[in-house]
Amino acid sequence: MMLKLVEDDKLLRPFAGIIEKRHRQVLAMEREFTYRTTRLSDSCNxxxxxxxxxxxxxxxxxxxxxxxxxxxxxxxxxxxxxxxxxxxxxxxxxxxxxxxxxxxxxxxxxxxxxxxxxxxxxxxxxxxxxxxxxxxxxxxxxxxVWDPLNPYQMRHESPKRSEYPLIYEAHIGMSTEHRRVSTFTEFRLFVLPRIVDLGYNTIQLMAVQEHPYYGSFGYQVANFFAVSSRFGTPDELKALIDTAHGMGIRVIMDIVHSHAVNNEVEGLSRFDGSYDQYFYPGNRGFHSLWGSRCFDYGKHEVLNFLLSNCKYWLEEFHFDGYRFDGITSMLYWDHGLDKDFTEYNLYYDGNQDENAITYLALANRVIHQVDPEAITIAEDMSGMPGVASPIEDGGMGFDYRMNMGTPDYWIKLLKEKRDEEWHVGDLFYELTNKREEEHTISYAESHDQALVGDKTIFFRLVDKAIYTSMGVFDKNILIERGMALHKMIRLVTIGTAADGYLNFMGNEWGHPEWIDFPREGNGWSYDHARRLWSLVDDENLRFRFLNAFDKSMIQTVNETRVFHWRPEPLVRDNERQVLIFTRGDYLFVFNFNPEKSFPDYVFDAPSGKYTMLLDTDSKNFDGLGRIDEKMEHFTRYVSPGRGQLSLYIPARTGFVLKRS
Incomplete structure (x- = not known):
C-alpha cells in the first residue's frame, strides 16, 4: 500500500521506492531497539x-x-x-x-x-x-559531582500544548544589559515577566547544553547531558522552567544533535583514543565548514546515546519539546552546502544520510512517547519532503518545520528592492508557500539574521539614525519609515503564518545593531552579546511603541485564534501595492505603498460589518493616527454572502478588521 506522503504528492511517485525503503529502515531499527520492551522510549536509558x-x-x-x-x-x-x-x-x-x-x-x-x-x-x-x-x-x-542535599522539586504541571506556538527565542547569557554572562536566575526574575506581559506562550531556550566556546552561541556542544554552567546550576534551570510553567508558558530547548565540538579533553572526539567511537570514520566524521564532528547515526550505541539524550531533558528538566538545530547538515553527506534544492531528485539522489533520517524519525518517536504533549520543530533549509509528516505516512515525525524562506525573503527584499518595487503578489506567495501537509513556524527574523556581519531588520531599516533620532520628539523620515515597516513586516508575517510564529529576544522592539559574542577579534567584548532593555524602558525613546505593538499583535492572535483558518487572498494589487486577505472572519489589510494613501479603496469582500482590531498606524504605536478606529464599515450588497467594502487605507499601514 502506498505511503500517504507519496499518495498526497504525485511529484513524489518516481521516488516512492526510496521513501518506502527509508520507512522500512525506521521500523526495522525500532524493532531492534524494542525487542525487550514495548515502547522505543523504554529502551533509551x-x-x-x-x-x-x-x-x-x-x-x-x-x-x-x-x-x-x-x-x-x-x-x-x-x-x-x-x-x-x-x-x-x-x-x-x-x-x-x-x-x-x-x-x-x-x-x-x-x-x-x-x-x-x-x-x-x-x-x-x-x-x-x-x-x-x-x-x-x-x-x-x-x-x-552534583548531589545537592535538597534538590529542586518541580511544583507546577506543564501547561497544555498549544496547537499554535507563539515562540520567544531567548539566549540566557546575553539576556542582561550588563557586560557579562547572565544567569538562569536573572532571566527568571527580570526577563520572564517581560515575555509573560507580551503574551507569548512558548519560550525556546538556546545554548542549554554545555559548550566550551561561548561564542559558538551554544552550537558546538561538548557535554550533551550537562546544563551550561555559565548560566547557573541544574536546579536553577529547573526553577526557571517551573516558574514559566506556573505562568502558563511552555519551555522548549534548542537541541544540537547535528554535530559535536571537536575538542578532545572536554568533548567526545577521540574519547577512547579512536576517531570513530561516536562519529563516522574518515572524512565523513568531520564537518569541514563548522570544524566539528559528525555523529555515526548508524551505530546502535550512538543512537542510544542521542535518543536517551532526548528523553533525559524531558524527564529530568520537564522541557516541553525541542527545536532540532541544523538538521540539513545531518540529512546530506555534503551537509547541503551550496545547494538550492530546486528539484525533487536532490532529495533522493544518494547524497542523503539515511542513518540520520532514521535517527530523526526515532527521536520523534521517543519524544512523543515520553511526553505526548511535547512539540518538535525541525530547522531544515533544504525543504526535504516528509520532515514534518507523521512517521506512519512515511515522514520523520516532526510537529513543525521552521519556515526558513520567510526571513531570507525579507532580507533579500530589504537589500535589493526599493520600497516602490515591493510586489505584493510575490510577497503573499513567499509568505504562504509551504507543503500542504506540513505545519510550519514563521518568523521575520531569528538570532540567525542578526549575527555579526548582518543587522536586525530595524537596524537595517533605520541604520545610524537609531543613535540620534529615536527620541519621541525627534522627526526623521528614516525613523518614520523604519517604525512603519517594522510593524507591517511583523504583522504580515504573523498574519500569513500557517501554524505558529517566532521572535528573537529584543527584536520585537527593534533592538539595534547585531549579535557578536566575546572573541579575540573584538577584544573579548560583551557590547554586542547583551540586550539593552533600558532602551525599551525609556519613556523618552520610541522603542517602547514597537514593544507595545508587538504586545497588541500577540494579544490579537491569541484572542482571535486566526491560525484556525488559512489565509485567503482577496486583493493582490501590485500596481498600488495593496494586499488584502482573510482568515475566517478576520480581514488583514496592507498598503505597502510608501507615498500613496487610498481614501476610498473598493474591493469584494464577505458581506457584513467590519470593526477595527489592530492598526499599525495607531498613535498608541507611534503611528500617525490617520484611521478612525471607532468607525464601523459595512459592505454593499453584490450577491448572497458577497459584498463590496470601501476602506481608507493610508500609505505604509497595515490593520486587522473583524467581521460580524
Missing amino acids: SYLYYGLHRTNEGWVFREWAPNATAIYLLGEFNDWRKHPDYALTKVGNGNWEIKLPQETLEHKMLYRLLVEWNGGSGERLPSHVRRVIQDEYTKIYSAQ
Whole structure:
C-alpha cells in the first residue's frame, strides 16, 4: 500500500521506492531497539546506566570506551593522581565500571577520567556527565559531582500544548544589559515577566547544553547531558522552567544533535583514543565548514546515546519539546552546502544520510512517547519532503518545520528592492508557500539574521539614525519609515503564518545593531552579546511603541485564534501595492505603498460589518493616527454572502478588521 506522503504528492511517485525503503529502515531499527520492551522510549536509558550515580551501597560510575585499555578516576579525592584503587574494570561490550564507598565523593567535588589506549592516553570528561565547570584561572574543565542535599522539586504541571506556538527565542547569557554572562536566575526574575506581559506562550531556550566556546552561541556542544554552567546550576534551570510553567508558558530547548565540538579533553572526539567511537570514520566524521564532528547515526550505541539524550531533558528538566538545530547538515553527506534544492531528485539522489533520517524519525518517536504533549520543530533549509509528516505516512515525525524562506525573503527584499518595487503578489506567495501537509513556524527574523556581519531588520531599516533620532520628539523620515515597516513586516508575517510564529529576544522592539559574542577579534567584548532593555524602558525613546505593538499583535492572535483558518487572498494589487486577505472572519489589510494613501479603496469582500482590531498606524504605536478606529464599515450588497467594502487605507499601514 502506498505511503500517504507519496499518495498526497504525485511529484513524489518516481521516488516512492526510496521513501518506502527509508520507512522500512525506521521500523526495522525500532524493532531492534524494542525487542525487550514495548515502547522505543523504554529502551533509551543510557543516562541511567552510564555516568556517576549514588546508590544505597555507595557510588557507581560506568563508561563506554571499547578502544580503551585502562580507565582511571582522577579527582580531588585522590589528588588528581592515577591510582589502582580508582581503576575501572571491564564489564563487557566495551563497558567499564567502578564502585566506590559513599564517603569517597561529595557534592561539588571535581573529577575527570584518565583514559589509556594502545599508543596513547588522555584526560577526558565522562560521556554522560551532568555537571561541568571551568576553572576561572587555568580554564580547565572538570566534571563536578552534583548531589545537592535538597534538590529542586518541580511544583507546577506543564501547561497544555498549544496547537499554535507563539515562540520567544531567548539566549540566557546575553539576556542582561550588563557586560557579562547572565544567569538562569536573572532571566527568571527580570526577563520572564517581560515575555509573560507580551503574551507569548512558548519560550525556546538556546545554548542549554554545555559548550566550551561561548561564542559558538551554544552550537558546538561538548557535554550533551550537562546544563551550561555559565548560566547557573541544574536546579536553577529547573526553577526557571517551573516558574514559566506556573505562568502558563511552555519551555522548549534548542537541541544540537547535528554535530559535536571537536575538542578532545572536554568533548567526545577521540574519547577512547579512536576517531570513530561516536562519529563516522574518515572524512565523513568531520564537518569541514563548522570544524566539528559528525555523529555515526548508524551505530546502535550512538543512537542510544542521542535518543536517551532526548528523553533525559524531558524527564529530568520537564522541557516541553525541542527545536532540532541544523538538521540539513545531518540529512546530506555534503551537509547541503551550496545547494538550492530546486528539484525533487536532490532529495533522493544518494547524497542523503539515511542513518540520520532514521535517527530523526526515532527521536520523534521517543519524544512523543515520553511526553505526548511535547512539540518538535525541525530547522531544515533544504525543504526535504516528509520532515514534518507523521512517521506512519512515511515522514520523520516532526510537529513543525521552521519556515526558513520567510526571513531570507525579507532580507533579500530589504537589500535589493526599493520600497516602490515591493510586489505584493510575490510577497503573499513567499509568505504562504509551504507543503500542504506540513505545519510550519514563521518568523521575520531569528538570532540567525542578526549575527555579526548582518543587522536586525530595524537596524537595517533605520541604520545610524537609531543613535540620534529615536527620541519621541525627534522627526526623521528614516525613523518614520523604519517604525512603519517594522510593524507591517511583523504583522504580515504573523498574519500569513500557517501554524505558529517566532521572535528573537529584543527584536520585537527593534533592538539595534547585531549579535557578536566575546572573541579575540573584538577584544573579548560583551557590547554586542547583551540586550539593552533600558532602551525599551525609556519613556523618552520610541522603542517602547514597537514593544507595545508587538504586545497588541500577540494579544490579537491569541484572542482571535486566526491560525484556525488559512489565509485567503482577496486583493493582490501590485500596481498600488495593496494586499488584502482573510482568515475566517478576520480581514488583514496592507498598503505597502510608501507615498500613496487610498481614501476610498473598493474591493469584494464577505458581506457584513467590519470593526477595527489592530492598526499599525495607531498613535498608541507611534503611528500617525490617520484611521478612525471607532468607525464601523459595512459592505454593499453584490450577491448572497458577497459584498463590496470601501476602506481608507493610508500609505505604509497595515490593520486587522473583524467581521460580524
